[in-house]
Amino acid sequence: MFRTLAKTLALAAALVAPAVALAGPTVDAIKQRGALRCGVNTGLLGFSAPDSAGRWNGIDADFCRAVATAILGDPNKVQYVPTNAQTRFTALQSGEIDLLSRNTTWTSSRDATLGSVFAGTLFYDGQGFMVKKSSGVTKAADLNGATVCVQPGTTTELNLTDYFRSKKMTFKPVVIAELNQIEQAFFAGRCDVYTTDISGLAATRLKAPKQDDYLILPEAISKEPLGPMIRRGDWELLTIVKWTLFGLLEAEEYGITAANVDKMRAESKDPPVQRLLGTTGDAGKGMGIDNDWLVKIVKAVGNYGEMYSRNIGPLGIQRGVNAQWRDGGLMYAPPIR
């Protein structure tokens, strides 16, 4: 009996072996694995949502591709891991994903206590409310006593409470973790109001049976800077992710697009552009990646402006605060030199 037991255990150990992988710091692990594990949303249009062929689209998904291009040179070497609001941080903490690019709001407590750190802001947003037009509500002040659908474990939940408290109004929360379920509950009428980032409201409205029945209220009750997150203590990866983001912004600032990047690399005499595209200087090598990292990135996903218009444009949200600083927006990238 023991021989069979021993044999069983040995076989089990052999079977289990492929599932655990030993690796060093994250960038090495990514290179060894040959793919970037990116935590994304389960299906938020414009940010990260799978289409019917299983391809992930959205500004967060494209950002994952940009980082994968920076580290591995290939935008397709991404493993997308869908996470809901409650599993996203633990997935990052536990090492299941390397990068969380999932419309996550940058707050102090998330930088300090969750064992992770933000690498920048990809999208400046604010929290808003969406109601059925038939309810007759036109502004947030009308929402006293409403039933509000909200996802747990989000800044949305906390801001909602703060807002209603400060306005001396009351509300009844309906708390559901899964995005699809909460959208369903709102459309079915279980709650009067759905609250999340305004971009999320626009994305959800696209899934409604009749989009014109729904109204996004004009008020933005909070600041929601959405950005990518990585584990604490990973300086190499932090640098790469941060500068990927800034690189995308700089590319737009200097007019480098997916269409003209090769031409600009070959012909441009503008020193900033030359430094950006790796013709001069060693920006890439300094970070531990190839010097033409930005060339590959822009060829793969375009510059920030192209990413924005491709993904957020269909939601009907103007650039607004997400425009370049020269155009009056908040997007200001430090120089790459």
Next chain:
Amino acid sequence: MLIKSERARGVLYQALLLIAVGGIVWYLLSNTLHNLASRGIQVGFAFLGREAGFEIAEKLIEYDATRSYAHALAVGLLNTLHVALLGIVIATVLGTLLGVARLSNNWLLARIAGAYVEFMRNIPLLLQLLVWYGMFTELLPGVRQAIKLGDWVFISQRGFRFAWPEAHPGWTAALWALAAGLALSLVWRAIARRRQAATGAQWPMALPLAGFIIGLPVVAWALSGAPTAIETPVLRGFDYQGGKVISPEFAALLLGLSTYTAAFIAEVVRAGILAVHRGQTEAAMALGLSPNQRLRLVTLPQALRVIIPPMTSQYLNLTKNSSLAVAIGYPDLVAIANTTMNQTGQAIEAISMLMAVYLSISIAISVFMNWYNARVRLVER
């Protein structure tokens, strides 16, 4: 084995096990502490004192977002106990009826009860909860088209709202009087039984008990002002205000848990009743006991001996299964612990607290069961 003495070998094995277990625990612990430190997460329960910042939809005690996490978790615990206790009561009643129905000599009744048991026992509870919740949110009308029963009851997607007496000290006094009445009845019964064992004289039961349980609360109610005001729900703004409401989440969880556990309890009750030897029933009949007396004095006490242990384990299962509330949005302990975990990052503390709470509940129920078993154990020659 090199060591001949059995005692020495025993000591050796125990030492090896201790080293192995200790080694594993030390290894896991040191990894955990190292990982937590490198991520910058503090260990400790200090976060319990911080402001929670989130609202809870259903609460049995005072709570708002400015209270601490500890307070929020307490609300969750009370919600869990609330649904578990109600679920136990409903499941017991329903299960007992089903168990007895399965033994009925009415063929239709027996078959239908049997079909119910065989059906409910064999499907996962999570799916049942999702179906109940789905039915409530999809099939019930919206708030403005709520089903009305007069002016007293309103049924809609937002829940089951009904009129309720307005809060008044009279009702609280009546509740306390009811508790006192129940205690008095138990005392009366104990004294009466002792008197009967000693002298054979039977004390009156029905009237005094009715007096205690019904009379005392009525007197208390009358004396503190005889309040009769009833709060009826009124549609104001988004939803009905006033009265009491049972939310669809609570209703789905309660009905799902009760109907599922009732199927198991039915089997337990049926096994218990079947376990009573036929000879006992026949002897009772021979002694001239009425069917009621037969049930009360002969069948039930013996059946209970067989029923209670598996029944308490079903109660325990129901309490543990209430943790599935997290799937349908009812704010029980697990759901609130989950939110806390996500807002603060203190996963280990939250999960250990969860396990400690459920463990205490299990131990409490086990202790009760052991006490009961010891009390009714058949003392054999």
Next chain:
Amino acid sequence: MRDARAVSPLGWMRVNLFSTPLNSALTLVILAALAWLVPKAGGWLVWDAVWGPKPASACDAVRGEGACWAVVWNKIRFMLFGVYPFEEQWRAAVAAVVLTALLVVSALRFFWRKRLIAIWVVGIALAFWLMGGGLGLTPVPAERWGGLSVTLILAIFGIGFAFPLGVLLALGRRSRLPVIRAVSVLYIEIVRGVPLITVLFMASIMFALFMPEGLRIEQLLRAQVAIILFIAAYLAEAVRGGLQAVPRGQYEAAEALGLSYWRTMGFIVLPQALKISIPPIVNIFISVFKDTSLVVIIGIYDFAYAVKKSVETDISWKKYFIEAFLFSIVVYWIYCFAMSRYSQWLEREFARGERR
């Protein structure tokens, strides 16, 4: 006096349905309820329902009057296989068949000897190879595994690997050595006292913290380990019942023959104890099979999750989630009912030897 062998249908009805006034009243009430319910339910479920691979528009047409079983036809591949790569789905199907066959084979008395362990090992290895790939089949990472095969894997691998651990714990609990007994009792009581969902949370969140830096474990493996540790405690209690039921005489006779502890256990006690514990073990398996649906909450693609996701992400089929859930309920019911019937038959078989 009740004569249960009344031969004519009328006589049978008189005896079984209308014997007392209460019974007659009950019968009439039940018949009335059935008369109202059956046509309505039958209509919605069967006659007015939309069967076959029809498009969503056919279902919309009968919304409210008929169930939309077309959703099952349209989404069946997703429900059974989840996000498993399309061309390789035959492998997941074969793996599910292999695992089901393993269950059926274990149920047949003919296989109740040492060779059963070998059959389980081969079956598990085969299923693992089919799902995961390697050695001639294209590798498929564990996070693409989904659907019915994952449910079967979680349950069968779970009980397979938990078995040795459970037996050891049961023996440990009855041991005379205090440390061993204490460790076993602690493990069993703690694991039995907490809900499975907390064990799953612990696995999905804390396992990673327990491992050294850089060691990453698949989500599915974590859930599997959690389920194994959970089942082992319940199995230990079932086996302990069996060990208690083996007459003391057997232990004493073995001692008299000079057999060591492990020989006694291995040759004399455990075979008898395990035979006695088989009904509770089958019941544990039924509960485990149902409880695998809980991995939905930690986001693992088992059958219940695949069914849920199959309708959630498709706007045209979204409203027919009740029919999809009912389909998954039917599948679970078939497996569990078969197993519980088997367990009842087993108990009757065993009691046959003892009935006088």
